[in-house]
Amino acid sequence: MEKAIHIQSISQLGSLAPGFSRVYFGSETCERLMPMPDELKQAKSFCAQNNLAFSLVTPFCTDAGIAKLKHLLPILSGEDELIANDFGALRLAKQHDIQLVAGRLLNKQARDPRIPSFKHSNELLEYLSQSQASSPQFLKILSSLGVKRVELDNLLQGIGTDLGGTGFAASLYTPLVFVAATRMCLLANAGKISASKEVGILPCNQECSQFQFKLTNPCFPKSLLLTGNAVFFENEGIPDEKELLARGINRLVANKTLSRPEKNQHD
Numbered sequence: 001m002e003k004a005i006h007i008q009s010i011s012q013l014g015s016l017a018p019g020f021s022r023v024y025f026g027s028e029t030c031e032r033l034m035p036m037p038d039e040l041k042q043a044k045s046f047c048a049q050n051n052l053a054f055s056l057v058t059p060f061c062t063d064a065g066i067a068k069l070k071h072l073l074p075i076l077s078g079e080d081e082l083i084a085n086d087f088g089a090l091r092l093a094k095q096h097d098i099q100l101v102a103g104r105l106l107n108k109q110a111r112d113p114r115i116p117s118f119k120h121s122n123e124l125l126e127y128l129s130q131s132q133a134s135s136p137q138f139l140k141i142l143s144s145l146g147v148k149r150v151e152l153d154n155l156l157q158g159i160g161t162d163l164g165g166t167g168f169a170a171s172l173y174t175p176l177v178f179v180a181a182t183r184m185c186l187l188a189n190a191g192k193i194s195a196s197k198e199v200g201i202l203p204c205n206q207e208c209s210q211f212q213f214k215l216t217n218p219c220f221p222k223s224l225l226l227t228g229n230a231v232f233f234e235n236e237g238i239p240d241e242k243e244l245l246a247r248g249i250n251r252l253v254a255n256k257t258l259s260r261p262e263k264n265q266h267d
Contacts, residue, residue, distance in 0.1 A: 001241055004171070006057065006255040009209070010039050013046045023047050024253060026057035028085050028103055029181040029230040031065030032204060034058065040075050055081035058089050060105060060181075066092060073098065083151065090145045101171070102142050104151035104178055108132045111179050113222040113233045116156045129160030139166060152249065153177045154235045156222075163248030171251040172244065176225070176232040185229035187211055 004022035007013065016023070025043045027033035035043065040056065047054040056076060058069060066088055076082065078097040084090045085103035093100055110128040120128070132138045133150045142150065149169045152161060154177060163170050187207045208228030215224040215231070222233040238252070 001245065002251040004053075004055065004251060004253045006173070006253055008033060010035075010042055013043065020052070020254070022053040022055060022251075024055045024057050024083060024255075026083075027059050027228075028057050028083070028105060028178075029059050030185070030208070030228055031059050031061050031068065033206065033208075033228070034065065034068045035072070037071050037075060040072055044075065044080070053079070053081075055083050055101070057083040057103065058085060060086045061089055062183075065089075069093075081149075087145075090147065094146050099149075100145065100147045101149040102133075102147050102151065104153050104173060105181070106132075107150050107152060109153055109155060110157070111153055111155065111177055113156055113177070113179070113220060113224075117221055125157055126160055129155060129158045131161045133163065133168070133170070134161050139168060142168075149251075151253070154238070156235055159239060159244075159247065159249070161247065164246060166248065168248060169251070170247070170249040171253050172239075172249050173253045173255050174238055175234045175236045176255045177235050179224065179231040179233060181230035183229065186226065187213075187228055 002022060003020050004024050005016060005020045006024035007016070008027050023043070025040070026035060044054050056072065059065065061069065065086070069089055069092060073082070073093055073096045076096065076098045078099070081099045081101050082089070082093045083101045083103045084093060085105035087106070090100060090102070109131045115128055131152060133152070148167065149171065150163070151171045151173065152159060154172055154174045159172070161170065183201050185204060185208070187204075213226040215226055225232045225234070
């Protein structure tokens, strides 16, 4: 089982815990957090010096995000991965000698943390544990784009996706499970009292590196974590490794660093 760690900033490189053989670098939800070319080169250099495999993570993109990506792709080599959460990014990256991976935002899953608390038939619960990668048609589309790996969230209701014998491999994120994201970031200008009533797709100072909010509601068995423009919840449980490998899941991606902002956390 390969073990990777997901980080978003250069500042996190110096504090990586031992035990990982791959670094995921970049934001999967916000194109404003995509690294500059010099930052990408610095991250790749660090990984090369420390014998770590490298994966660049990219978000769903507008034209502005695609324009940024065009400057990053030539920096990657054939040994590097691109974890793409946008079909436009995959089509663009197909023109380069890069290993392509369909990110977990592309691989749709039923991620609502309330699902296990509802009454379901066994058939419905099995259906809700699947992902788009359970569909041969979806895998055919990915294969046409040169993708051979897909990303999965560690669902509370279990993991039903089985890629054994498909020619695809899978990665499992833990402990943060993605729920939803929006371009209308609620943390933009969160440090300004005068901007408390401003909501929209606004210029920001990357306040997501300073603030995080824990959202609670009696209807939810898990607290939600608002980090930047995305919402997550934690699932600390990890399925049996043999079961994961049998389903084609041969990589674990630790992403707890995303839930630890540099300065303030608020309830």
